[in-house]
Amino acid sequence: MVRIFGGIRGQDRAVALLVRYLESGNVPPGLLFFGEEGIGKEKAALAFVSALFCRHRGPAGGCGMCHDCRLLSSGSHPNFLPVSPENQHILIDGIRRLQAELSLKAFSDRPRAVVIAPADRMTVQAANALLKTLEEPPPGTHLLLVAHQISRLPPTIVSRCQKVSFSPLSAREVEEILAGIPGVGDRHSPEDLRGAAACSGGSPGRALEVLEEAEGEREKWVSLLSSPDPAAIIAAAASWRGTGDISRKVAPPLSIVRDLALLSSGAEMGIINEDLKNALRAVAGQKTTEGWSRALRALLSMSRMPPQAQKQLMVEAFLFEFHGKG
Numbered sequence: 001m002v003r004i005f006g007g008i009r010g011q012d013r014a015v016a017l018l019v020r021y022l023e024s025g026n027v028p029p030g031l032l033f034f035g036e037e038g039i040g041k042e043k044a045a046l047a048f049v050s051a052l053f054c055r056h057r058g059p060a061g062g063c064g065m066c067h068d069c070r071l072l073s074s075g076s077h078p079n080f081l082p083v084s085p086e087n088q089h090i091l092i093d094g095i096r097r098l099q100a101e102l103s104l105k106a107f108s109d110r111p112r113a114v115v116i117a118p119a120d121r122m123t124v125q126a127a128n129a130l131l132k133t134l135e136e137p138p139p140g141t142h143l144l145l146v147a148h149q150i151s152r153l154p155p156t157i158v159s160r161c162q163k164v165s166f167s168p169l170s171a172r173e174v175e176e177i178l179a180g181i182p183g184v185g186d187r188h189s190p191e192d193l194r195g196a197a198a199c200s201g202g203s204p205g206r207a208l209e210v211l212e213e214a215e216g217e218r219e220k221w222v223s224l225l226s227s228p229d230p231a232a233i234i235a236a237a238a239s240w241r242g243t244g245d246i247s248r249k250v251a252p253p254l255s256i257v258r259d260l261a262l263l264s265s266g267a268e269m270g271i272i273n274e275d276l277k278n279a280l281r282a283v284a285g286q287k288t289t290e291g292w293s294r295a296l297r298a299l300l301s302m303s304r305m306p307p308q309a310q311k312q313l314m315v316e317a318f319l320f321e322f323h324g325k326g
């Protein structure tokens with residue numbers, strides 16, 4: 001049965017509890033999934049709903065083939081009622097709309113599921129309105145609340161739910177998850193994945209954000225190196241002010257300049273930023289191989305600077321000097 005939640009890694013305790021509910025046929029009407037952002041709570045809630053709805057639930061959970069499974073995965077199951085924030089918050093109107101829907105007869109005698117995510121974005125009024133439904137849910141209706149910060153929910157809501165706790169993952173687990181995501185694991189170097197996992201606080205979701213940010217950085221550096229735009233240089237340098245871990249910040253330009261040095265010498269093998277190859281090829285010819293090597297050495301020495309160094313000035317000086325020399 002554990003395979004239903006095959007996509008949920010590192011949450012064995014939560015998964016075991018959910019499986020117990022399913023196997024006993026005794027699913028509480030109010031469930032609260034809580035823990036750090038980006039560690040699989042919402043994914044687990046959806047996997048739970050699919051196991052709950054499926055007509056042929058087997059040891060692997062939802063079959064994925066039956067009418068209910070197909071409706072759910074296409075997002076059009078009439079018994080599935082998701083509630084999400086409109087402009088940051090879940091408002092009382094959203095909860096009232098939900099209650100109006102719940103007051104109608106269910107689509108069939110099948111279970112109904114409400115997923116409120118993130119539930120800690122409910123306003124006080126919305127939470128108070130929801131309380132009534134949590135106290136007396138219509139028969140066969142399950143309310144799944146997903147919250148990143150349980151302390152932001154009124155205690156009256158928390159006390160009416162069975163709690164399913166999710167914990168941060170180890171850096172190793174996060175790294176393995178990243179490596180297994182198509183379009184992530186195959187596009188980033190193992191070093192990038194390890195670095196993102198290390199500063200993710202155990203959250204694969206946050207690790208993905210770190211990777212994305214690094215990605216934007218690489219593209220920004222291609223354009224910073226391709227043409228001297230003083231305003232862009234000053235803005236880029238400003239983002240280095242207060243940087244704690246300088247080696248992480250230097251990593252994107254370092255990999256770009258390394259590739260440019262290779263390309264300018266005519267080498268094609270061993271390019272790190274394969275995905276940017278065309279853009280890099282266009283920039284590589286703007287300097288001699290010696291010019292790129294000089295830039296590479298400057299960045300390497302930057303990466304060894306002590307934490308208290310004036311990074312903003314350092315980057316500004318690097319870029320202005322880079323564009324000043326051939």
Ligand SMILES: [Zn+2]
Nearest residue numbers: 054063066069
């Ligand atoms: Zn099914």
